[in-house]
Amino acid sequence: MYDTILVATDGSDSANRAVEQALDLASMFDAELYGISVVDTRRYGDSMLSGSSGVIDDLSDRAEEVLAGLEAQADVGVTTTVRRGRPHEEIERYADTVDADLIVLGNRGLGASGEIGSTAERVVRYIDRPVLTA
Template identity: 75%
Template sequence: MYETILVATDGSSPANRAVDAAVDIASTFDADLHVVSVVDTSRYGDSMLSGTEDVIDELRGRAEEILEDVETRADVDVTTEIRRGRPHEEIVGYADSTDADLLVVGNRGLGASGQIGSTAERVVRYVDRPVLTV
C-alpha cells in the first residue's frame, strides 16, 4: 500500500510521536522511510540571518541531532534530509521530489497550543497526497 513514507520532525513531542508512527507504518509495509527536518529561516527572516551564519549553523546542528536520534530509534533504513526555508513549503517540496505515498507530521510543533499547528495545517492544505497527523 505504501512504498515511500515521509515524516517531518522538529524534535517536538508531537513530531516524535509522528516519527514513531511513521517507523511503525514503514516497518509494516516494508516501505522506504524519509525523514526531513527544516531549518525554519522564516521565523527569523532570511535577510536577518544572511549575515549570521553562526545562527544558521546552530539551527542546522540541532536538526542534525534530531535526525541522528531518529536514525538510532528506527528499526528500518532511514533517508534523512535537512532543508532550509519555510517548513510547509520544504516538506511539500520534499514529498513531491520523493513521490511519497504518505506524509506523517505532528499535529503541533514547537509552538504547541491546543489547536493544530500552522505547519501541519499548511502541509495538509497544500500537498496532493495523504497526510497523517499524529
C-alpha cells in the same frame, strides 16, 4: 499500501509521536522511510539572519541531531535530509522528490499552543498527498 513514507520532524513532542507512527508504518508495510527536518529561516526574519550564519548553523545542527535520533530508533533504513526555507514548501518538494505515498508529521510544532500548528495545517491543506498527523 504505502511504499514510501516521509516523516517530518522538528524534535517536538508531537513530531516524536509522528516518528513513532512512521516507524511502525514503515515496518508494517516494508516501506522506504525518509525523514526531513526544515530549518525555518522565515521564523527569525531575514534581517536577523543576514549578518549571522551562526544562528542558521546552530539550527541546522539541531535538525541533524533530531534526524540522527530518528535513524537511531529505526529498525529499517532511513534516508534523511535537512532543508532550509518554509517548512511546508520544503516538505512538499521533498515529498515530490521521493514520491511519498504518505506524509507523517506532528500536529503541533515547537512553538504551537493547543491548536493545530501552522506547518501541519499548511501541509494538510495544500499538499496533494495523504497526510497523517500525530
